[in-house]
Amino acid sequence: MAPCTSYKLHYFHLAGLGEPIRYMLHYGGLPFEDIRIGAKDWPEHKKKMPFGTMPVLEVDGVMFTQSRAICRFLAGRVGLAGGGPEECLRIDEVVDAFNDLRAAVADWFYDGNAQTKTPKLGPLLDKTIPFYLVKFEAMTKANGGYLANSKLSWADLYFCAPMTWFDAMLGRSVLDGYPGLQELRRRVDALPGVAAYVASRTNAEKLCPRFAGQ
Amino acid sequence: MAPCTSYKLHYFHLAGLGEPIRYMLHYGGLPFEDIRIGAKDWPEHKKKMPFGTMPVLEVDGVMFTQSRAICRFLAGRVGLAGGGPEECLRIDEVVDAFNDLRAAVADWFYDGNAQTKTPKLGPLLDKTIPFYLVKFEAMTKANGGYLANSKLSWADLYFCAPMTWFDAMLGRSVLDGYPGLQELRRRVDALPGVAAYVASRTNAEKLCPRFAGQ
Numbered sequence: 112m113a114p115c116t117s118y119k120l121h122y123f124h125l126a127g128l129g130e131p132i133r134y135m136l137h138y139g140g141l142p143f144e145d146i147r148i149g150a151k152d153w154p155e156h157k158k159k160m161p162f163g164t165m166p167v168l169e170v171d172g173v174m175f176t177q178s179r180a181i182c183r184f185l186a187g188r189v190g191l192a193g194g195g196p197e198e199c200l201r202i203d204e205v206v207d208a209f210n211d212l213r214a215a216v217a218d219w220f221y222d223g224n225a226q227t228k229t230p231k232l233g234p235l236l237d238k239t240i241p242f243y244l245v246k247f248e249a250m251t252k253a254n255g256g257y258l259a260n261s262k263l264s265w266a267d268l269y270f271c272a273p274m275t276w277f278d279a280m281l282g283r284s285v286l287d288g289y290p291g292l293q294e295l296r297r298r299v300d301a302l303p304g305v306a307a308y309v310a311s312r313t314n315a316e317k318l319c320p321r322f323a324g325q
Numbered sequence: 326m327a328p329c330t331s332y333k334l335h336y337f338h339l340a341g342l343g344e345p346i347r348y349m350l351h352y353g354g355l356p357f358e359d360i361r362i363g364a365k366d367w368p369e370h371k372k373k374m375p376f377g378t379m380p381v382l383e384v385d386g387v388m389f390t391q392s393r394a395i396c397r398f399l400a401g402r403v404g405l406a407g408g409g410p411e412e413c414l415r416i417d418e419v420v421d422a423f424n425d426l427r428a429a430v431a432d433w434f435y436d437g438n439a440q441t442k443t444p445k446l447g448p449l450l451d452k453t454i455p456f457y458l459v460k461f462e463a464m465t466k467a468n469g470g471y472l473a474n475s476k477l478s479w480a481d482l483y484f485c486a487p488m489t490w491f492d493a494m495l496g497r498s499v500l501d502g503y504p505g506l507q508e509l510r511r512r513v514d515a516l517p518g519v520a521a522y523v524a525s526r527t528n529a530e531k532l533c534p535r536f537a538g539q
Binding site for chain 2: 161162163164175176177179180181183184187188196197199200201203204206207208211214224227242243246
C-alpha cells in the first residue's frame, strides 16, 4: 500500500456502483476525495470521463473506469483479494453473478417506457431476485457467513454496499427472508472504517434519484 | 500450470461468451472437452448449471461460471494476465468496457419485441458501436497494436474471439474502418494454438442461432 497515493472517486450522490468503491477505500483507511456529481453538472462532467460513465477512480491523477475492475484493484491494496487463483476465481464469479442481478433490477428501474417497464416487475420480484438470493444465501451457509472462500473478501463488500440502493429502487428490504445475507450485511456495515462511513451517510445518499445518463 | 488438470467447457454451439474461453484454452495448449449444447438439450442441461447459465468451465470436476471470471483465471494459467496490479486493472477495464458494448448489442439482438427492438438498431449502429470502437482503436494505437499494456493479454483474446458472433448478429464486418482492431483480430486469430482452432471452425460455429434461454 502506498500511503501517499492520491485517490479521487467520481460518482453520483447515491450508492449504486460507486458505493462498493467507497466501502473499500474506507475499509482500507485510504483517504480519498469523494466527488459527487449532481444531475445539473453531469452532462459537462460526462465529457471528461474516459467512457462517459462513472464510477471513475483517479489514482495519482490517472483515471480508471469500471466498478468491478476498480474494486478488484483496490482489493489487492486493502487485503480483500483472494489468496490464490482459485479463491480469486470464486470471488469474481460471485461478483459477476451479483452484477447480473443488479443489471436485471436496473433494466426494470431505469426503463423509461411504462409499457415495457410494468410487465418486468412481477418476474423480477417473483423469479429473478429470489433465484439469485437463494443461491447467495446458500453461499453464506457454505462459507461461514461469507460469500466466498469462508472469509471476508471484496465480494462481500461488493454485494452489501449497494443494498441501500436496491432497497430504495424496489421499495422494500430486499434481503428480508435471507438471514445469512442480512447477517452478512450487518457484519460488513460494521467493519472498521465502513461503520463510521455508514453512520455518516445522509438520507440523500441512501435514496436513488433518477436522471438521464445515470 | 498443472498438465494433468481436466477441463470441460459447457457452452452453446456458437461463438458468443464461450469463444474467448476456447481461444484461451487452445492458446495455452490445455486439452479440454468442448461440450456444445443444442437448443433441444438446453432446458435439461440448464438445470445442472450452477446459475442456469453458460459458459461453465469444469476444472477437475468443479464447475465455475461467468465468462470473464473464467478467462481471468485461465489467463494466469496460460501467461496472458497482467504483470502487476496496474496492468491487471487496465486489462479488466478494457474487458468490462467491451462487455458493456456486447450487452448493448445483445440487448438489441435478443429483444423479442419488434416494437422495442426496431428503434434500438439505429442508435446502436450510429452511436454506441462507433463510440466504443473509436476508443478501442485508440487503445491499439497507444499500445503497440494491443488493447492494454503494450503487449498481448487476455483482453485481446476476449475482444477478438466473439467477433464472428458480432459480425453474424449485425450482418456486417463490425471492425471495418478500424484498421488497428482489424490487425489485432488477424494477429489474435493467427496465434499459436488459436490459428488451428479458427481454421477448424465450421460455419455453424460462426453463426448465431437464437433460442430461448440463450
